[in-house]
Amino acid sequence: MQASRPRALITPLQLGLGVHVHHNFASRFLVSTLNSLGFCSSYYEVQKFESSAAAVQGVDLPGDISNSFVQFVADNVDHNTRTIDGLNTFHGMGIIAGITPGTKRTQPIPRIAFSTDEIKALAKIEIKYYKPQSDRMAELSYAELKNLNTLDKTFRLDLLSVIVWPLKYPIPMWSGFMQMVQTGDYPGKSSVSFLPMIDLNASDMTCIYSTLNFVANQAKRYDITAILTFDQPLYWKALSIVENENPGSTFEVYGFTIRTIPHRDELPRLNRESYE
DNA sequence: CCCCATTGGGGTCAGCTACC
């Protein structure tokens, strides 16, 4: 139908294949070839759909999130192009929102014509220059380390777990462990919503500050608690920013919670504890 | 030293033409 009446209607399979192929292979040649063979929409139409979808979505979270738990995660995103001197590669801050149970967009994508400048202006994160309000974190004092010569009474647990393994079957692996400790209804699969990137070095204080502000504004907009997860180096910087804000700041008012993921060195310990 | 070619995705524009 699409091949015989290309200008009269848009068939979903052909448009879907075109978007899919463009997303996976990013090849104008491939899309155009498939189009001339009648298997997918034209490159022009694919681009039009993509810009319309991006424009309609903006920085919105998809669907109705009023019954979902939303947490934001931010980390550095790198595009390590192999240049000769290693320069001019992309290093930015990427932000996602994890929504549990997941939601998805249900409204149709309108077919709108957008200029490049309009697309660029749609999903912008305001860059806020960071100027420390105080140096509270600098006054942190560390407790004295205790003598670590104590005997680790759990050092035989690995051996125990190996011995117990064939005796106590079945024992869940990582994926089954969560099912073992979880009681009650399964809340449903989560969905992930991609938010704009910040074209600054992720460890830059201004970049982290802008990320915090963006997430705080999103949380305010949706009337949810701002929960933001970083990896450990960024967590420390983000925490110092929030701690040093003046009383009554946006972060304080909206109860900002910043978390960090367990360090990967912690995972074997967590794994072992799962057998205890 | 200058000019032109290579790579491929994306942007732009002119021109053609199907469709309303």
Place this chain on the structure above:
DNA sequence: GGTAGCTGACCCCAATGGGG
């Protein structure tokens, strides 16, 4: 007859090599 989908041509990006 007007509109807009579509195509093809051309240019841009950057580094490098080859020919004149």
